[in-house]
Amino acid sequence: MKIAVLSGKGGTGKTLLSVNLAAVAGESTYIDCDVEEPNGHLFFKPDQIRSEPITIKIPVVDQQICDGCRVCVDFCKFNALAYIGDKLLIFEEVCHSCGGCVLFCPLRALSERDTVVGEIRRGYSDQVRVASGILNIGEASGIPIVKGLLRDIPAGTTFIDCPPGSACIVMESIKDADYCIFVAEPTLFGVHNLKMVYQLVRLFGKPHGVVLNKCLPGENPAEEFCRQQGIPILGKIPFDPELGTINSEALIAAREHKGWKQVFQELLQTVMGEVRRETASHS
Amino acid sequence: MIIAVPVDDQSAPNTVCVSFGRAPYFLIYDIASAANRMVHNSGASGQGGAGIKAAQTVVDGKVEAVLTPRCGENAAEVLRAAGIKMYKTSGDSINENIEAFKKGELQPLQDIHPGLHGQGE
Structure with a gap:
């Protein structure tokens, strides 16, 4: 429940x-x-804390392979990619980690790497299992942390x-x-x-x-x-x-x-x- | 030299748009030939990354300078990567700003705002 x-x-x-x-x-x-300002743990003061990093996938480009076809730029509905002066620019904080650019790149110039955006801490306070999500300062979205929680x-x-x-x-x-x-x-x-x-x-x-x-x-x-x-x-x-x-x-x-x-x-x-x-x- | 100005509307009379990334159109103006054309900013209505898309549009228009009242950090990063200079407009008249730019009276745009990302998401 x-x-x-x-x-x-x-x-x-x-x-x-x-x-x-x-x-x-x-x-x-x-x-x-409330991963931007979690405070429940201040009340519960849980012990036996286990910490788990939360990562998201961010595209990385091999500029040597990329030929500037712009399939990825046109695909991205969040406009996280731009092709400027023979170089692909990737705006990590705009990326929603959908993976589409990697999938559609005809030359396989794009791959993904894990980026840590925060963590989940789990512990106990008497009979209560306590889990808190913490978004790292400067990160754009806490949703991956909520999903993990x-x-x-x-x-x-x-x-x-x-x-x-x-x-x-x-x-x-x-x-x-x-x-x-x-x-x-x-x-x-x-x-x-x-x-x-x-x-x-x-x-x-x-x-x-x-x-x-x-x-x-x-x-x-x-x-x-x-x-x-x-x-x-x-x-x-x-x-x-x-x-x-x-x-x-x-x-x-x-x-x-x-x-x-x-x-x-x-x-x-x-x-x-x-x-x-x-x-x-x-x- | 080709310059771009964010504008509110495609039709004349027209004014400088208060936003760069969310401007519906860009006026692309060639100072040497006085040729001008309007380019639709497809990023304006997007959910996010409007500034990036807008800057890409400007870069693709072979623009060398942008006259704008303000600019967000993502758009500025794209424009800088393309070597495009940014100048701060004064008032909302397009013609007056272009004339002022030609005379070298417009100041370089210094205050790049951190963007309005994620609002309403």
């Missing part, structure tokens, strides 16, 4: 929610797909901590999820961001629900939006200075205090009930 946690912007509480849900779920898997996930409950927003990397993160949880803030801006991920997840046809975070007494535009749209509200997390403090110290609230443990246990129960109900009706 793969549960993706996402939101339209950073700082809504994706990591807070996914870390704490995994912590109360017993034996489970937590995957940090979501390959061969062990059976059982998995929480996927998504990158913020609704771009390609988020789509890659939720692609194989069985259920999506939105985390939303109680402001108009929060509604705007919620709409982005709501539209995306509907496009993917994934069952979904929302957790309203930072709730204060009084009006909650995000809650109103959910009621209008008929989005199931899985739970509410209060705007609480104690929770904020625990979180800012990189501690897991559900492991620190009984009260918070209970909050997230109840939330997990609701989520799992909803996941079972939805996946049963979708299958």
Whole structure:
């Protein structure tokens, strides 16, 4: 069972929610797909870390063989190749590693080499298997790392901590999820961001629900939006200075205090009930 | 000398395009013969690498200098590899910029921006 946690912007509480849900779920898997700024490991502090480099394939040209026919230049839909002054130029950061240029080169002047773009670190924190993706600074796309993270996930409950927003990397993160949880803030801006991920997840046809975070007494535009749209509200997390403090110290609230443990246990129960109900009706 | 200017439209009257890579057309102008022609920039509507494609188009037009308000780093790399010099336009009039270039009044383009890659991907 793969549960993706996402939101339209950073700082809504994706990591807070996914870390704490995994912590109360017993034996489970937590995957940090926010490869540009992974922070789940700061909370879990996993041990027995194993590291695995992630590579992509980049074309290299043998200028001696290349005769400038430009088949590769014309083929590349991303315009990663240019032929200038009897030389083929390759723009690595524009390349999407499709391999087409290598395949189509009539003279076999192109070949591929592996380039490291980041790594995956896997470890354990109590009963939680923790996997974090790390994109090297300066690299253009974290998608190869997300693909690596979501390959061969062990059976059982998995929480996927998504990158913020609704771009390609988020789509890659939720692609194989069985259920999506939105985390939303109680402001108009929060509604705007919620709409982005709501539209995306509907496009993917994934069952979904929302957790309203930072709730204060009084009006909650995000809650109103959910009621209008008929989005199931899985739970509410209060705007609480104690929770904020625990979180800012990189501690897991559900492991620190009984009260918070209970909050997230109840939330997990609701989520799992909803996941079972939805996946049963979708299958 | 053959020069290229990114332009907004194929028809006259016309203005200098604010972008190099995403310009829909290039005006290719031969100063010696005053001959000019419009070249479509097929990279303009592409998903990415617009600057690279645009620069390739300009290089293929045997251009020796580009007059543009701005230029991204990938396009600049292609233009430099081809030995094409870049000059910064002033205002959006094509004719005035060409005249200024002929008089040597346009400054070399210094600030190459890091590109707008990956936005919306």
